[in-house]
Amino acid sequence: MNNTQLTNIILHTDFQIGEVDPRIFGGFLEHMGRAVYQGVFDPECAHADAQGFRTDVLVALKRLRMTAMRYPGGNFASGYHWRDGIGPRAQRPKVRELAWQSLEPNQVGTDEYIQLCHKMAWTPMLTVNLGTGTPEEARDWVEYCNAPSGTRYADMRAANGSARPHAVKLWCLGNEMDGPWQLGHVPADQYAIRAQQAAKMMKDLDRSLELVACGSCGVGMATYMEWDRQVLDYLGELADYVSLHRYVGNHDEDTADYLAVTNSIDRQIEEMDAVCRFVQAKRRSKKRAYLCFDEWNVWYKNHQMDGEGKFAPHLIEEVYNLEDALVVAGFLHSFIRHADVVKIANIAQIVNVIAPVLTRGDDLLLQSIFYPFEMFSRRREGIALQPVVNGPTYISKTYGEVSIIDASAILGDGRLHVFLTNRSQNEIATVQIQLADRQLTAFECAECLTGPDARAANTFEMPNVVVARPFTDITLEGAMAILALSPLSVVALTLQLK
Secondary structure, eight states: OOOOOEEEEEEOTTOEEEEOOGGGGEEEOOSSTTSTBTTTBOTTSTTBOTTSBBHHHHHHHHTTTOOEEEESOSGGGGGOOGGGGSSOGGGSOOEEETTTTEEEOOOSOHHHHHHHHHHHTOEEEEEOOOSSSOHHHHHHHHHHHHSOSSSHHHHHHHHTTOOSOOOOOEEEEOSOTTSTTSTTOOOHHHHHHHHHHHHHHHHHHOTTOEEEEOOOSOTTSTTTTHHHHHHHHHHGGGOSEEEEEEEEOOTTOOHHHHHTTHHHHHHHHHHHHHHHHHHHHHHTOSOOOEEEEEEEEEOOSOOOOOOTTOBSOOOOOOOOBHHHHHHHHHHHHHHHHTTTTEEEEEEEOSBSSSOSEEEETTEEEEOTTHHHHHHHHTTOOSEEEOOEEESOEEEETTTEEEESEEEEEEEOSSEEEEEEEEOOSSOOEEEEEEETTSOEEEEEEEEEEOOSSTTOBOOSSSTTSSOEEEOOOEEEETTEEEEEEOSSEEEEEEEEEO
């Protein structure tokens, strides 16, 4: 890695990428491990409210300002039958779910999830079962959620305490159906038929729905892009979005290479966008599908995925460190830099299972990845600008050349939000932010996330090792802001404009 020197970030308010959709700051809550039970829902916890939800977890999650909350899976969705999770709790069946080999008591289901969405101001995002379920079952779930009283499933909802429709507008047409591990896995042409049948009935019942077609679930899959092409071509204008999934990790214990993974994330987005554009052109359609990155995160250390028939087993409870937090920031940089095509994104997941928040008994811990999400999310309103980054680079082993400084920017109402990551492991980076056509009048606020070393992590005993702290070492000179970034750090700043 070259010695870090001066980096210039050049911006212009006319070089706009697109409006940042707040739904890129979404989350994912799956019936897996301790995400639901002992996560958001724990009636036995000292922090439980009258409905059984953990108030300490919800207070922490509110800081992240999450939007679209995908539920109930994930792999879980392909074996889930929504009728098991409604009605009086004492009458709901306990089932052995097969995705994670766990005991599912169905004490949280559709109505509890909607109640949680109301508490948290989340946009509901439901995944229908197109693995072991049928297109008609998916249609019936839409009726239960969205139809006014007067029909079978709408009246069932009213009888369960919700006279008003839940108004769920965002629905996923299954999960990872190209994966051989998936219950009900089928080839692309068979999934496309199943998804088209479900989509037509769902939209016939509620024409305001937005539907996410199940895309190929990883860049390493043999199905990558070709699955998506076939599915989107067959679904046509019924598909509003296509899903992308990506989990990354430092498998070779090479920090420099790991931090360069953003090149691959950018490429995945651009390749999938090319598929969407190709299908639109092939069909000579005015409508194109956009991208829904509905599973993304760092995940590589903990691979315990067998629940052994237990209730709320400890599954994939990853411990996150500083370099993981920098990679999470890299995902968010990429989503902002592709705001014209990435419209929804859901960090997987939100509590306990590969999550920014961990619980242990009545205790709670904020992991390192919590902070970059919070830093970006509180500055998300506005138009993404295209940054030009002029500065030192390095060649990574796997992903090619990257800039030492990773950057993204959002033009808000009289404000400029800039997000910067210093990938250098040992050099302070001096960064000059130049706004070519507007004067910067004041520094408003900023936070910096860093830590003692790349592998530093928070624990229940030492929770403040890697946390965001106020950052004020910024100088303004007309149309330029100058700051110094510590090695292995993320800074999010807000500047006022003339």
